[in-house]
Amino acid sequence: MSKGKPEKRSEVEEVEEVAKRLTAKHPELKAKDVREVVQREYEKLQEARLRDFIPVLVEHAAKQELKTRKK
Template identity: 50%
Template sequence: MRALGDVVDRLAAKFPALPREHIEDVVQQEHSLLDKGRVRAFVPVLVEHAARERLSR
């Protein structure tokens, strides 16, 4: 999904000290939690928000 690739790119720019693979894993984990919902339009935004929160810790 192109939108998730964009999310990874933005988070990698925001957290340059973290390995890209780690950011990709967090984004994938967050996506898997939200992927089963009925409303899919905002999934990338929600994934980015949740991943940013986890990476900020």
């Protein structure tokens, strides 16, 4: 590992981290269900040309979906 810029994680790794964060935030939901929501939101954005914000957009959309499941 070289000094300087930290290694950039892949988009898939970032989305996996989103799933982990949301699973921890919603212990009342099954981890499998949270991962499915995150994956579904990720798949919706596969055609997006600008990829830099995909993990952020996935997290936002998944949070909204999970909120509706809690009600």
